Amino acid sequence: MxxxxxxxxxxxxxxxxxxxxxxxxxxxxxxxxxxxxxxxxxxxxxxxxxxxxxxxxxxxxxxxxxxxxxxxxxxxxxxxxxxxxxxxxxxxxxxGRKVPTVAGGIALSETDVALALDELRDWQPLHDETHAVHGAGFYVPGSGIVMAREDVGRHNALDKLIGAMARDGIDPATGAIVLTSRLSLEMVQKAAMAGAGLVCAVSAPTAHAVRVAEAAGMTLVSRGRGGIAVFSHAHRIKESDHVL
Missing domain, CATH: 3.10.20.10 (Ubiquitin-like (UB roll))
Structure with a gap:
C-alpha cells in the first residue's frame, strides 16, 4: 500500500x-x-x-x-x-482564478500522443507495486518520457513534476505533460501556470476545464474509444481525425 x-x-x-x-x-x-x-x-x-x-x-x-x-x-x-x-x-x-495565456509549444502526432500515454506506465514503479497512485510525466518527441513523478493525489503528482522540471531547467513548452488522471479544472490551471501548451491524459476533461484551456490557448487531449480525442486548440495535434 x-x-x-x-x-x-x-x-x-x-x-x-x-x-x-x-x-x-x-x-x-x-x-x-x-x-x-x-x-x-x-x-x-x-x-x-x-x-x-x-x-x-x-x-x-x-x-x-x-x-x-x-x-x-x-x-x-x-x-x-x-x-x-x-x-x-x-x-x-x-x-476560479485566471491563468496566463500559453503561447507557442510543440505539435504532436496522434502516434506521439498514444506513445506518450503508453510509455508513462513504464515510469510508475510505485503504481506497479501498489496499483493505488497517479503519475505525471513529461514527453519530448524523439526522446519519449524524460521525467515522471508519482503520488496518491493526482494534483500532487503534477506539482511534483512541475517542480522537478523547474529545478532541472526544463521548459514545459518543449514537450507535453502526460497524466494518468482525468483533466479536472485545477489540473488545467496548474499546467497553464507552468507554461505547458499541451496536456495529454488517459481520461476526458470536464467541460469547465475545456473552457479554461480554450481561453488559455492550451491543447487538451485524451485517449478516446475510437482513438485520440482533442478537446481544445487542435492545431498542436497533427493528423488528428477525432476532434470533439
Whole structure:
C-alpha cells in the first residue's frame, strides 16, 4: 500500500497548506506547488528544508517579502484530501482564478500522443507495486518520457513534476505533460501556470476545464474509444481525425 502522510508546505515560517501526499520527491513538490499556485516565480525559489515530525512532514522554504500578498491570497486553511484540488480555498474568486495565456509549444502526432500515454506506465514503479497512485510525466518527441513523478493525489503528482522540471531547467513548452488522471479544472490551471501548451491524459476533461484551456490557448487531449480525442486548440495535434 502507498504511504499517505500530512505534508505541510511552510513559506517564510508560516504554513501555507497541508496536503495529504506520498512522502517522496518533496523538494520537487514544494517548488511545483509554489509555481502552480502562482505564489512565486522560479527566480524566487531556493533550497527546501524537509523536516520530519511524528505527526507528518514539513517542507520549508523562504520567499521574498514581495510575495507575501500572493501567499495570503492563495492561502489554504484546511487539510487537502488527496482527491480534492481546491479544498481550503476560501473564496469563489480564488477557486476560479485566471491563468496566463500559453503561447507557442510543440505539435504532436496522434502516434506521439498514444506513445506518450503508453510509455508513462513504464515510469510508475510505485503504481506497479501498489496499483493505488497517479503519475505525471513529461514527453519530448524523439526522446519519449524524460521525467515522471508519482503520488496518491493526482494534483500532487503534477506539482511534483512541475517542480522537478523547474529545478532541472526544463521548459514545459518543449514537450507535453502526460497524466494518468482525468483533466479536472485545477489540473488545467496548474499546467497553464507552468507554461505547458499541451496536456495529454488517459481520461476526458470536464467541460469547465475545456473552457479554461480554450481561453488559455492550451491543447487538451485524451485517449478516446475510437482513438485520440482533442478537446481544445487542435492545431498542436497533427493528423488528428477525432476532434470533439
Amino acid at each position: 502507498p504511504e499517505e502522510v500530512p505534508v505541510a508546505l511552510v513559506h517564510n515560517g508560516s504554513t501555507f497548506a497541508v496536503m495529504m501526499a506520498t512522502p517522496t520527491d518533496l523538494e520537487d513538490f514544494a517548488w511545483g506547488f509554489a509555481l502552480s499556485e502562482g505564489v512565486a516565480s522560479i527566480e524566487d525559489l531556493g533550497e527546501v528544508e524537509v523536516i520530519e515530525h511524528e505527526a507528518g512532514i514539513e517542507a520549508r522554504m523562504w520567499l521574498p517579502e514581495a510575495r507575501i500578498a500572493a501567499l495570503n491570497a492563495r492561502r489554504r486553511a484546511m487539510v487537502g484530501p488527496v482527491g480534492c484540488g481546491l479544498c481550503g480555498i476560501d473564496s469563489l474568486e480564488e477557486a
